[in-house]
Amino acid sequence: MLEDKNKNKTNINSLGEFGLIDILTKDIQIKNPSTIKGIGDDAAVMNFKKDNVLISTDLLVEGVHFDLSYFPLKHLGYKAAIVNFSDIYAMNGKASQLTVALAVSNRFPVEALEEIFAGIKLACDLYDVDFVGGDTTSSRQGLIISPSIVGHIKTGETVYRDGAQEGDLIVVTGDLGASYLGLLVLQREKEVFKVDPTNQPDLSKYSYLIERQLKPEARKDIPPLLAELGVKPTAMIDISDGLSSEVKHIAKSSGLGAVIYEEKIPMDPQVILTADEFNLNPLTTALNGGEDYELLFTIKQDDFEKIKGNPHLTVIGHMTKESGTFLISKANKKIELKAQGWDALKNKS
Amino acid sequence: MLEDKNKNKTNINSLGEFGLIDILTKDIQIKNPSTIKGIGDDAAVMNFKKDNVLISTDLLVEGVHFDLSYFPLKHLGYKAAIVNFSDIYAMNGKASQLTVALAVSNRFPVEALEEIFAGIKLACDLYDVDFVGGDTTSSRQGLIISPSIVGHIKTGETVYRDGAQEGDLIVVTGDLGASYLGLLVLQREKEVFKVDPTNQPDLSKYSYLIERQLKPEARKDIPPLLAELGVKPTAMIDISDGLSSEVKHIAKSSGLGAVIYEEKIPMDPQVILTADEFNLNPLTTALNGGEDYELLFTIKQDDFEKIKGNPHLTVIGHMTKESGTFLISKANKKIELKAQGWDALKNKS
Numbered sequence: 001m002l003e004d005k006n007k008n009k010t011n012i013n014s015l016g017e018f019g020l021i022d023i024l025t026k027d028i029q030i031k032n033p034s035t036i037k038g039i040g041d042d043a044a045v046m047n048f049k050k051d052n053v054l055i056s057t058d059l060l061v062e063g064v065h066f067d068l069s070y071f072p073l074k075h076l077g078y079k080a081a082i083v084n085f086s087d088i089y090a091m092n093g094k095a096s097q098l099t100v101a102l103a104v105s106n107r108f109p110v111e112a113l114e115e116i117f118a119g120i121k122l123a124c125d126l127y128d129v130d131f132v133g134g135d136t137t138s139s140r141q142g143l144i145i146s147p148s149i150v151g152h153i154k155t156g157e158t159v160y161r162d163g164a165q166e167g168d169l170i171v172v173t174g175d176l177g178a179s180y181l182g183l184l185v186l187q188r189e190k191e192v193f194k195v196d197p198t199n200q201p202d203l204s205k206y207s208y209l210i211e212r213q214l215k216p217e218a219r220k221d222i223p224p225l226l227a228e229l230g231v232k233p234t235a236m237i238d239i240s241d242g243l244s245s246e247v248k249h250i251a252k253s254s255g256l257g258a259v260i261y262e263e264k265i266p267m268d269p270q271v272i273l274t275a276d277e278f279n280l281n282p283l284t285t286a287l288n289g290g291e292d293y294e295l296l297f298t299i300k301q302d303d304f305e306k307i308k309g310n311p312h313l314t315v316i317g318h319m320t321k322e323s324g325t326f327l328i329s330k331a332n333k334k335i336e337l338k339a340q341g342w343d344a345l346k347n348k349s
Numbered sequence: 350m351l352e353d354k355n356k357n358k359t360n361i362n363s364l365g366e367f368g369l370i371d372i373l374t375k376d377i378q379i380k381n382p383s384t385i386k387g388i389g390d391d392a393a394v395m396n397f398k399k400d401n402v403l404i405s406t407d408l409l410v411e412g413v414h415f416d417l418s419y420f421p422l423k424h425l426g427y428k429a430a431i432v433n434f435s436d437i438y439a440m441n442g443k444a445s446q447l448t449v450a451l452a453v454s455n456r457f458p459v460e461a462l463e464e465i466f467a468g469i470k471l472a473c474d475l476y477d478v479d480f481v482g483g484d485t486t487s488s489r490q491g492l493i494i495s496p497s498i499v500g501h502i503k504t505g506e507t508v509y510r511d512g513a514q515e516g517d518l519i520v521v522t523g524d525l526g527a528s529y530l531g532l533l534v535l536q537r538e539k540e541v542f543k544v545d546p547t548n549q550p551d552l553s554k555y556s557y558l559i560e561r562q563l564k565p566e567a568r569k570d571i572p573p574l575l576a577e578l579g580v581k582p583t584a585m586i587d588i589s590d591g592l593s594s595e596v597k598h599i600a601k602s603s604g605l606g607a608v609i610y611e612e613k614i615p616m617d618p619q620v621i622l623t624a625d626e627f628n629l630n631p632l633t634t635a636l637n638g639g640e641d642y643e644l645l646f647t648i649k650q651d652d653f654e655k656i657k658g659n660p661h662l663t664v665i666g667h668m669t670k671e672s673g674t675f676l677i678s679k680a681n682k683k684i685e686l687k688a689q690g691w692d693a694l695k696n697k698s
Contacts, residue, residue, distance in 0.1 A: 140412040
């Protein structure tokens with residue numbers, strides 16, 4: 001997925017807006033039976049029969065959400081799509097149609113946009129999502145991407161944030177904290193590169209962390225896995241802002257409190273080793289790092305036997321009647337969870 | 350809809366992201382039975398039974414699509430919503446759910462965002478659309494708004510761009526060219542203001558033009574009107590880039606040509622008078638000015654009697670078997686229509 005630096009560069013202004021759209025969308029094929037009409041009209045047309053329809057939207061701004069000095073454009077397109085798919089899986093749904101609105105300044109040649117679209121299309125192919133529309137326009141400076149994702153789910157199967165009950169178990173998929181550490185590694189290498197551009201760093205020992213940052217995956221597999229196991233979560237959310245923030249969301253929406261246990265929080269060995277290198281507590285990266293795109297959900301205690309031992313799923317705590325969201329540390333101390341706010345969001349990447 | 354300049358200013362950073370969202374969305378109510386869950390989860394949830402579902406998305410960038418020195422923030426929110434509703438009406442549909450992703454720099458206080466949201470909410474109220482979600486983030490500079498609109502329509506009633514047949518009549522709603530002239534008036538006043546800030550211009554003779562630019566309306570009335578008249582358009586599009594561009598879109602999509610007549614093109618007297626003031630041919634503003642948000646559609650010749658004399662509808666030409674899109678001038682000259690491209694889009698506002 002690396003960019004070919006030797007390509008010829010075509011100025012965007014040499015094409016009309018519609019010529020540009022034709023180039024960017026030429027290979028797109030529709031695969032989902034729910035898509036009736038994709039790109040090329042005033043709106044995309046879909047039909048979901050009696051299913052619930054899900055929509056979520058996002059906005060990624062250069063210099064705030066990504067830094068193109070270490071973020072390849074194809075990866076950026078891929079990640080922009082994945083991040084949105086994740087919101088649909090967090091409703092227990094199937095992501096099915098994506099639109100992308102994009103603004104770029106003149107400094108981007110057509111080939112740069114083709115890279116972004118190649119990443120978006122790859123994500124759509126791998127996740128069975130149809131790319132059905134968007135908007136391409138100019139910006140005064142920088143790159144702006146706004147994807148919107150449509151998905152669907154049988155009426156009774158929709159899972160909200162507010163359905164957790166007292167005593168429900170809190171479950172997380174995969175492992176946490178890696179994406180944020182990947183970002184720290186990339187930012188550090190950027191600084192090294194500024195001082196010595198001939199330096200060729202060996203990043204192999206950070207490969208998992210960097211992949212989680214530059215090419216995250218969304219948990220498309222979890223809704224069908226849960227269906228197969230016969231488990232319907234009582235509440236679900238995806239982990240985009242860090243575990244603390246998401247536990248607080250489920251607790252607040254459900255009108256309950258929550259307790260999670262430090263010793264249960266799943267972290268990759270690379271997270272633990274690399275956090276140490278940055279003088280960080282690995283727990284902090286799992287709680288507040290964000291961009292993991294794992295799913296956090298609650299289940300009835302009776303369902304525990306059904307998920308027990310599944311390598312994708314870890315029980316990390318439970319919902320409580322008493323309000324407040326707490327971490328029980330390995331030293332058995334009860335610490336209140338803090339959520340990230342606007343400032344942290346701004347300074348994160 | 351004017352801004353109160355004396356309000357206290359609250360710094361965005363003084364609130365968390367979620368505190369900000371709470372403030373901006375506090376008055377929002379759900380009115381459409383198709384909306385199951387609005388703001389507050391990973392995705393909005395809707396159900397349209399067996400209807401087709403429509404989605405369209407847009408991206409508006411400060412300094413490219415709008416200039417805040419003469420565009421009040423509440424109007425901007427209103428227009429961002431309206432422009433999207435228009436895409437749904439152009440499919441013969443009913444606009445029903447809106448999401449808005451928004452990025453702002455620190456120079457915008459919370460009150461500025463409240464103004465934008467007030468405009469969005471007003472548009473939603475007047476057009477029976479539910480505001481169901483979005484994303485609020487920071488930008489390095491300037492304001493970026495990306496709305497996505499969801500609508501629906503009975504399966505057999507959906508109208509595409511590609512259904513026009515040879516001999517079909519080309520019909521336009523309302524009148525054209527006013528919005529672009531409104532923009533020219535506002536840009537001129539901005540220049541005057543720079544030279545003499547005490548100047549209080551009398552803009553009353555441009556009131557219609559300025560309103561079309563700053564507070565455009567979308568043709569929500571047209572799909573039900575056509576249903577009432579018993580007319581189903583064979584093709585339809587909304588006029589955002591100017592009449593020429595839209596006639597060409599319908600012709601190209603339908604694999605046909607088209608002829609329109611200069612003398613038939615509906616223009617307000619203010620358009621004709623003001624174009625003259627700017628040494629412009631009023632026809633040019635109607636053909637290429639854009640941002641009219643009227644609807645352009647084709648109907649079978651047999652349906653002419655049903656729409657004849659309707660004050661909202663003007664027949665301006667017909668579809669031809671021969672390819673090419675032409676204007677027949679008042680002097681009976683046949684002139685090829687030119688569409689706007691990327692450059693024009695960039696320089697338009």
